[in-house]
Amino acid sequence: MRSKNSHKENVALITQRHPRSAVAEAYRTLRTNLGFASVDHACRSILVTSPGPEHGKSTTAANLAIVLAQAGQKVLLADCDLRKPDIHRLFSLDNAAGLTNTLIQGRDPVELAHPGPVKNLTVLTSGPVPPNPAELLGSDRVRSLWPQLLERFDSVIIDTPPVLAVTDSVLLSRQIDGVILVVSAGVSRVEVIQQAKEQLAKASARIIGVVLNKVKIPSRDYHYYYDYHRDEEQEKIRF
Ligand SMILES: Nc1ncnc2c1ncn2[C@@H]1O[C@H](COP(=O)(O)OP(=O)(O)OP(=O)(O)O)[C@@H](O)[C@H]1O
Ligand SMILES: [Mg+2]
Structure with a gap:
């Protein structure tokens, strides 16, 4: 169910609202690069994170899910930020039920999920915020959730x-399968990025890419980036 819209939320979904923009093109480049990263190792579940807050994790996850769906993949976007969930706000969705209801009550995630704003995209919001997110996310129930979802979707973001x-x-x-690390241009210090990378490496996570987010494009250069692609992308990509 959709709740009331706000302008800010819709602009954040730029790949849906402005698919011919330079920013949407950058998300499609990310999609292509993920395909290259997956040549030797299937990468169907992708976790988006960053060293610190507000680097653009939710925006990147949402737009990546949209461009994958636009390329014909059946995609589930799941909000596993059980501290500060934001996906329902970005998509203007009701968050009365979602992931936490699946984990705590064993409810079917796909029944609780919402159709996204583009074909092939399904969105599972966080559901009510629990008191013990880390305990919940480390549980066997979460571990068994991903294989179940990958039987029904091509990709899970x-x-x-x-x-x-x-x-x-x-x-x-x-x-x-893979982690995308989002870092904010001009904000993230190298040591902090390195620290985040080490934490993930200790857990044997596979970092498949780093997104340098919030890069400013000088307005005089914008026309080089805008509108320089085909109208429709026909091919279905897999990785
Ligand atoms: N590429 C971008 N260009 C400009 N603004 C951006 C970009 N990506 C994200 N933002 C803005 O930065 C803010 C933080 O983005 P977002 O909520 O995606 O970050 P986050 O890492 O998920 O934050 P949190 O740590 O709170 O979960 C939002 O206002 C968003 O609209
Ligand atoms: Mg977020």
Whole structure:
């Protein structure tokens, strides 16, 4: 169910709202690069995280899920940020029930999920925030959730909290094929990025890419990036 819209939320889903923009093109490049990263190792479940807060994890997860769905993949976007869930807000969805109802009450995640704004996209919001997110996300029930979902979807994209703030994303990274680390241009210090990478490496997570987010494109250069692609992308990509 959709709740009331706000302008800010819709602009964040730029790949849906402005598919011909330079930013949407950058998300499609990310999609292509993920295909290259998956040549030797199937990567159907992807966790999106960052060293610290507000680097753009939720925005990246949402737009990546949209561009994968636009390319014909059946995609589930799941909000595993049980501290500060945001996916329902970005998609203007009701969050009365979601992932936590699946984990605590054993309810079918697909029945609780919402159709996304583009074909092939399904969105599982967080559900009510629990008192013990790390315990819940490290449980056997979560571990068994991903194989079940991958029977029904081509890809599962997971939004999570920051690596250096809480253990949730590191716990989850062990269960997931690949991790995308989002870092904010001009904000993330190299040592902090390195620390986040080490935390993930300790858990044997597979970092498949780093997104440098919030890069400013000078307005005089914008026309080079805009509208330089085919109208429709026909091919279905798999990785
Ligand atoms: N590429 C971008 N360009 C400009 N603004 C952006 C970009 N990506 C994200 N933002 C903005 O930055 C803010 C934080 O983004 P977002 O909520 O995606 O980050 P987050 O890492 O998920 O944050 P949190 O740690 O709170 O979960 C939002 O206002 C979002 O609209
Ligand atoms: Mg977020």
